[in-house]
Amino acid sequence: MISERLKKTILETLEIDNFDIQPESTADQVPGWDSLSHINVILAIEKEFNVRFKGVEVMKLKNIGDLQNLVDLKLSN
Amino acid sequence: MFSNIDVSKFVDLFRFDPTDPLLFNSSLFLFLFFVLLAVYLLISKNKIARIYLLTGFSLFFYYKASGFYCVLLIGSAIVNYFAGKYFFRFDGLLKKKLVLYVAIFFNIGVLVYFKYTNFFIQIVNDVKLSQLNALDIFLPVGISFYTFKALSYILDIYLERIEPENNFMNFLLYISFFPNILAGPIDRASGFLPQLKEELFISDNYIAKGILLIISGLFKKAIIADYISTNFVDRIFDMPTRFTGIENLLGVYGYSLQIYCDFSGYSDMATGIALLLGFKLMDNFDSPYQASSVAEFWRRWHISLSSWLLDYVFKPLQMKFRNLSIFGNALALFITFVLCGLWHGASWLFLLWGALHGMFMAVSLFTKKPKNNIYGKLGLKNSKALKYFQTFITFNLVAFAWIFFRASSFANAMEVINQIVNFFHAPVIMQFVPGYPLVSFLLAVGFILHFLPKSVGLKFEEYLTKTPLIGKAVLLALVIWIVIQIRSAEIQPFIYFQF
Numbered sequence: 001m002i003s004e005r006l007k008k009t010i011l012e013t014l015e016i017d018n019f020d021i022q023p024e025s026t027a028d029q030v031p032g033w034d035s036l037s038h039i040n041v042i043l044a045i046e047k048e049f050n051v052r053f054k055g056v057e058v059m060k061l062k063n064i065g066d067l068q069n070l071v072d073l074k075l076s077n
Numbered sequence: 078m079f080s081n082i083d084v085s086k087f088v089d090l091f092r093f094d095p096t097d098p099l100l101f102n103s104s105l106f107l108f109l110f111f112v113l114l115a116v117y118l119l120i121s122k123n124k125i126a127r128i129y130l131l132t133g134f135s136l137f138f139y140y141k142a143s144g145f146y147c148v149l150l151i152g153s154a155i156v157n158y159f160a161g162k163y164f165f166r167f168d169g170l171l172k173k174k175l176v177l178y179v180a181i182f183f184n185i186g187v188l189v190y191f192k193y194t195n196f197f198i199q200i201v202n203d204v205k206l207s208q209l210n211a212l213d214i215f216l217p218v219g220i221s222f223y224t225f226k227a228l229s230y231i232l233d234i235y236l237e238r239i240e241p242e243n244n245f246m247n248f249l250l251y252i253s254f255f256p257n258i259l260a261g262p263i264d265r266a267s268g269f270l271p272q273l274k275e276e277l278f279i280s281d282n283y284i285a286k287g288i289l290l291i292i293s294g295l296f297k298k299a300i301i302a303d304y305i306s307t308n309f310v311d312r313i314f315d316m317p318t319r320f321t322g323i324e325n326l327l328g329v330y331g332y333s334l335q336i337y338c339d340f341s342g343y344s345d346m347a348t349g350i351a352l353l354l355g356f357k358l359m360d361n362f363d364s365p366y367q368a369s370s371v372a373e374f375w376r377r378w379h380i381s382l383s384s385w386l387l388d389y390v391f392k393p394l395q396m397k398f399r400n401l402s403i404f405g406n407a408l409a410l411f412i413t414f415v416l417c418g419l420w421h422g423a424s425w426l427f428l429l430w431g432a433l434h435g436m437f438m439a440v441s442l443f444t445k446k447p448k449n450n451i452y453g454k455l456g457l458k459n460s461k462a463l464k465y466f467q468t469f470i471t472f473n474l475v476a477f478a479w480i481f482f483r484a485s486s487f488a489n490a491m492e493v494i495n496q497i498v499n500f501f502h503a504p505v506i507m508q509f510v511p512g513y514p515l516v517s518f519l520l521a522v523g524f525i526l527h528f529l530p531k532s533v534g535l536k537f538e539e540y541l542t543k544t545p546l547i548g549k550a551v552l553l554a555l556v557i558w559i560v561i562q563i564r565s566a567e568i569q570p571f572i573y574f575q576f
Contacts (some may be wrong), residue, residue, distance in 0.1 A: 035387055035391065035392065035395075036372075036406060036442070038392075038395075039395045039396070039399050039405070039406060042396070042399065043399055043402075053396075055393050055396035055397060056235075056236070058396055059236050059392060059393065059396075060236050060237050062238075
């Protein structure tokens with residue numbers, strides 16, 4: 001399950017009103033989430049949740065479910 | 078009758094000759110390919126025999142192009158295969174990282190040695206640090222391509238996108254696959270290896286697509302690119318000051334068409350041949366000059382390389398520089414494109430070409446918001462006129478950068494630019510068309526075909542898919558015959574071979 005907080009952060013950064021973000025959703029399915037805006041989304045999440053990702057961790061993400069898991073992992077540490 | 082046949086000459090055909098690699102548009106390749114296809118279809122049910130046959134043919138094909146360096150290719154495959162296996166076998170993160178770095182170092186090291194040693198020596202000499210002699214290093218054909226394939230395999234294992242391949246022959250085939258060994262597309266292991274495990278099924282659509290791609294590739298390469306290069310573009314760049322500015326400009330536009338037709342023509346033939354063998358390779362070109370921004374151009378030009386650089390160079394750099402916000406993005410873009418230029422060749426001109434594209438991308442990044450505001454205010458936002466204008470500008474930016482890609486030296490590039498800026502003489506166009514009728518015709522045809530919508534090609538594909546096999550074969554034979562009749566006496570090697 002993708003938390004409302006994560007969904008909100010993503011949608012606000014990409015400036016889109018609504019999009020049904022599911023765990024299996026991938027970045028290229030979300031309008032406006034290209035390789036240039038990708039980094040803005042990552043930064044916004046780091047800021048919102050007060051976490052810091054490593055480059056490799058982000059590159060290993062296959063979908064938004066993975067991203068949620070990574071955020072949860074960082075928060076539990 | 079048979080006593081007249083010189084057997085040694087026949088054997089010579091199979092021997093390595095550096096001046097005569099097995100190019101797709103050569104009659105020897107044509108003959109050998111049809112023999113291969115016949116045997117291939119006969120043994121198609123046996124997966125193992127299939128792999129061995131293709132690998133054997135691929136290694137022979139590479140041997141014809143690069144002789145002894147065939148050993149390096151096999152050696153590279155061995156090193157990368159075992160690196161993949163050990164990476165998986167080792168538990169600790171530290172051990173995994175060690176394998177990763179050794180593998181990266183090996184691949185990059187081999188590439189740097191063969192490609193860039195003399196460039197570094199030249200730099201050392203130029204800054205007068207020393208006076209070294211250039212080394213006699215032969216550049217094995219396709220090394221830039223297969224090293225990048227191997228690196229993508231290792232990195233994808235590290236990034237947990239794929240599992241290592243357990244069968245060495247499968248991996249060797251992936252690295253050495255003859256359709257794309259010499260000039261790409263740089264296929265990813267994740268796309269290619271699974272196809273080896275499937276039953277062979279060459280659908281009617283694959284055959285139609287394959288034949289159309291081979292026809293389109295032959296036409297682009299052997300007719301358009303070869304002709305306008307030897308009969309026009311080469312003459313302009315050899316002596317720019319002999320021609321007016323408008324002729325130089327047409328020469329630059331001509332080169333833009335030439336390099337597209339040459340490279341995408343080869344990619345088309347490679348992809349088409351692979352389809353006839355039942356394999357789907359990556360798309361490498363998508364009408365790049367239709368792009369309305371430089372960013373879009375790079376999503377349509379040499380797609381296998383640009384997506385490789387995006388995934389393995391740009392994204393990590395972007396993460397590293399993320400705290401610099403838009404400047405971080407711009408820096409990551411610039412470095413990526415300089416490396417792109419460097420990949421193409423060991424010279425300052427290629428670096429400059431890459432840097433120009435990096436600059437175009439960075440500038441468009443900074444001007445995106447202000448431009449959108451202005452277009453919004455002028456009510457132009459989704460207008461066709463704006464799209465045409467942007468496409469025109471993008472094409473000219475790309476063409477300008479090609480000057481440095483093609484020129485023999487920086488001075489040569491400046492000569493071309495100087496003629497265009499200071500000696501344009503537009504009216505000369507009236508004499509140009511009757512003076513170079515076939516060149517003008519091919520330029521026009523080339524660009525018109527480039528801007529045709531996709532649906533046209535798809536219609537042909539649909540029609541040919543439904544045509545019976547004999548009809549397909551006749552069409553292919555006819556086109557090959559036409560091309561043999563038309564093309565110039567000497568086979569022009571593909572431009573991208575030097576990479």
